[in-house]
Amino acid sequence: MSNLNLFICSLLEVLECYIISDDSFIIPLLSVLLAAFWIMIPAYIPNPIAALCGGGAPIDFDKNYSDGRRILGDGKTFRGLIFGVLAGVIVGGMQIYLVTTYGWSSLPQQTVTSVIILSLGALLGDMGKSFIKRRLGKNRGDAWPIADQYDLVIGALVLMLIFNASWLFANVTLPVLIAILILTPVLHRVVNIIGFKLKIKKEPW
Ligand code: CTP
Numbered sequence: 001m002s003n004l005n006l007f008i009c010s011l012l013e014v015l016e017c018y019i020i021s022d023d024s025f026i027i028p029l030l031s032v033l034l035a036a037f038w039i040m041i042p043a044y045i046p047n048p049i050a051a052l053c054g055g056g057a058p059i060d061f062d063k064n065y066s067d068g069r070r071i072l073g074d075g076k077t078f079r080g081l082i083f084g085v086l087a088g089v090i091v092g093g094m095q096i097y098l099v100t101t102y103g104w105s106s107l108p109q110q111t112v113t114s115v116i117i118l119s120l121g122a123l124l125g126d127m128g129k130s131f132i133k134r135r136l137g138k139n140r141g142d143a144w145p146i147a148d149q150y151d152l153v154i155g156a157l158v159l160m161l162i163f164n165a166s167w168l169f170a171n172v173t174l175p176v177l178i179a180i181l182i183l184t185p186v187l188h189r190v191v192n193i194i195g196f197k198l199k200i201k202k203e204p205w
């Protein structure tokens, strides 16, 4: 074996020992990130599906608020809301199926209720954000950094707090919440850039 091969082999061996050793932070870190992702899947699906399937009648029926601006705007439609929530619930149903079929008991356990709340909450958060955006005089599609990324997290978790607080506190621990706050803007950006390139989204945010 050449010196280089020998070096790489020993390096891999050290890394392997480190990763599986008890005091390694890598495995706990990965499992927290995975738990955060698994919990948020039903909340991540509705937005891109709404962008894909949206259109038609706006949820605010084209009506203005007392300030003379649209209540929500043309970017929030019934079709987007219905297909978005349906898609989130279907994917969440698949998660429940996978966990029960393959006994992945170390993952957070989604339930029919949690999946519905997360999907609906994500798009209610999105609508709440659009409502405030219009009040601030921002037009449909204008970027509103931070709010654009966290609307779905706030909507999903607040709705969960109202209707299924026990599930929320059992699954969204502080480390998981921090992981959700780190993961969400990263995934949001990646998915929106893909949507923009595929011409599904008008803006890359
Ligand atoms: N969409 C929809 N119905 C929803 C949510 C989204 O039809 N309930 C569709 C719309 O076509 C929208 C697109 O998904 O334009 C992208 O969503 P989003 O970025 O949330 O809307 P914006 O157009 O940016 O509008 P706003 O400024 O109100 O956020």
Ligand code: MG
Pocket: 141, 142, 148, 203, 205
């Ligand atoms: Mg937008």
